[in-house]
Amino acid sequence: MKDYDVVVIGGGISGLLSALALSKEGKNVLILEKDEYVGGVCRSYLVDGYLVDTGPHAITRLETGPLKELMDRYFDVTPKFIPFGIYYVRVGKKIRPFPWTIKNWLTFDLLPTKDRLLLLKLLFDTLYMLNTDKDLSMVPLSDILPSDSSVITKKFLDWLSYFMVGTPMEEAPISRFIDNRSHKPSSIPYVGGLYNLLITEGSADQGYPVGGLQSIVDSILKSFPKNRVDIKTNEEVLKIRCNGGAEGVITRKDSYDCDTVLYSGFASDLSNLVDDLPREYTKNLKTIKTVNSLTIWLGLTKKVFKNHGSEMWIDSDPYAWVVPTSNYDPKVAPKGKQLVGFAFILPEKYDLEEMKKKALSAIFDTIPEIEKCVDMIHYQELIPEKASWGINSGFGNVKTPIKNLYTIGTDSEKRSAGVSRAAYSVLRCLEIMKGGSNREKRR
Ligand SMILES: Cc1cc2nc3c(=O)[nH]c(=O)nc-3n(C[C@H](O)[C@H](O)[C@H](O)COP(=O)(O)OP(=O)(O)OC[C@H]3O[C@@H](n4cnc5c(N)ncnc54)[C@H](O)[C@@H]3O)c2cc1C
Secondary structure (H helix, E strand, O other): OOOEEEEEEOOEHHHHHHHHHHHHOOOOEEEEOOOOOOEOOOOEEEEOOEEEEOOOOOEOOOOOOHHHHHHHHHOOOOOOEEEOOEEEEEEOOEEEEOOOOHHHHHOOOOOOHHHHHHHHHHHHHHHHHOOOOOOHHHOEHHHHOOOOOOHHHHHHHHHHHHHHHOOOOOOOEHHHHOEOOOOOOOOOOOEHHHHHHOOOOOOOOOEEEOOOOHHHHHHHHHHOOOOOEEEEOOOOEEEEEEOOOEEEEEEOOOEEEEEEEEEOOOHHHHHHHOOOOOHHHHHHHOOOOOOOEEEEEEEEOOOOOOOOEEEEEOOOOOOEEEEOHHHHOHHHOOOOOEEEEEEEEOOOOOOHHHHHHHHHHHHHHHOHHHHHHEEEEEEEEEOOOOOOOOOOOOOOOOEOOOOOEEEOOOOOOOOOOHHHHHHHHHHHHHHHHOOOOOOOOOO
C-alpha cells in the first residue's frame, strides 16, 4: 500500500492550497517543506514587536478570482480582507492618485501635458495594433514610447514594468498591459491588464489580510480535514521516483510512496530531481527568468503615512512601492506606531549591502521626516515570483511529460500575478488531475 495518495513538494501558498483542495476531495496528502516553516514567500513573522510580511502584498481579484474560488470551495475558516485603497503616485513631495479615467489622466500633473497626450495617442495606436497580425507579446513597451518623452514619463512606465512584469520596459511586453476583455467602462480603454493589478477607488477587489499574510496560511491550516494532511518541515526532497509515472519521493531523511506528486519549487530545478526528463522540456524550463526584490520594513514611532493606500515612488532610485500595512491592520505594529514596507526590484547583478544602503537613503531622501522616527529596520531579499513575464523569458506548465507529476506555483501559470497566479496554477492542476481539459481558460 502507498504511504500517501499525493505528495506535495513545498509548503508555499500553492502547495498549501493544493493540499487543502485534494484532502477535501478525499486524498491523503503529505506536504514536504525544506524550510522550518510553511508559507514560502507568503507568511508573516515578528520583528521587535512588529508583524512583518514576506514583502508588502496586495491580494488581488478577491471578488471573482482564483483565490476566492478556492476559498469558497475549500476553506472552513476564511481570512478577512481590508480594501487596499488607492494607489498614489509620488514624485518628490507631490502625490496624486493613480489616474484611471481619461479625465484624471488629462489632469494628472506629475507628467508633462505633452507626454500625457502622446501616451493617450499611443494607447489608441496600440488598440489599432490589436486588429493587426502584430504579436504584442514580442513588442516591448519601450519600442512604442516616443523617443522625446520626458525622463519622468519614462520612469513612470518603467516603474509599471518593473512592478507588473519584473523587468525594465525594454523587456516588458505591451500585451501584459493590455486586456481588451476585462476593462471597466470608466477606465482608460483597454488597460484592463493594468486595471486588474491595481485598483480603483473604493473597489473591494484587492485587499490586505487582517493579521497579515500569515492569516491566509493559518486559515488554510485550520481548514485541513482531520487526519488527511501530514506536514513535515525541514525535509528537502532530493529525488522524485518515476517508473513510467511519478511514484514517490526521496528526501534527506526518508522516502515516501505515493500515486501523484505535485512540485512547487522552481520548475527550472526539476531536472535535478527527476532523471531522464525530455531535453526539449528542460530546455524550455531553463529559459524561465526571475528577479530578486529587496524589502525594507520600517517601524516608525509615529504615523508618517496617513492615506489609506499604497504609494508608487516613480522618481526614487531605486523605484519603490510603499505599503503602510499598519494602516490596514493597526495590530501589526505596537500601539501608536506605524509599520511600513518599502519594496524595491533588484538589478540582475548587485551587491546586497550596497543596495540596502542605497534603498534606505532613497527612503530618507524622499521623506526626510522618516529618518528621525525609525524604531525598527528589517531587510528581506526575496524572489517574488518564480517566473517573470519579460519578452523571451519562458514559463513552465502544470502538466509535465511524466505521468502523475505536476508543477504548481508562479512559474507554471501565466495568468495574473503573485498569490492569484499561484492559485490559478492550483485550479488548473485540479482540473487536469480530474481529467479536465488542459486548455488555457481566461478569467
Ligand atoms: C516583495 C514581494 C512582494 C510581493 N507582492 C505581492 C502582491 O502584492 N500580491 C501578490 O499576490 N503576491 C505578491 N508577492 C508574490 C507572492 O507572495 C508569491 O508569488 C507566492 O507566495 C508564491 O507562492 P508559491 O507557492 O508559488 O511559491 P513559494 O512561496 O516560493 O513556495 C515554494 C515552497 O517550496 C519549497 N521547496 C522548494 N523546493 C523544495 C524541495 N526540493 N523540497 C521541499 N521543499 C521545497 C520552498 O522552500 C517554498 O516554501 C510578493 C512577493 C514578494 C517577495
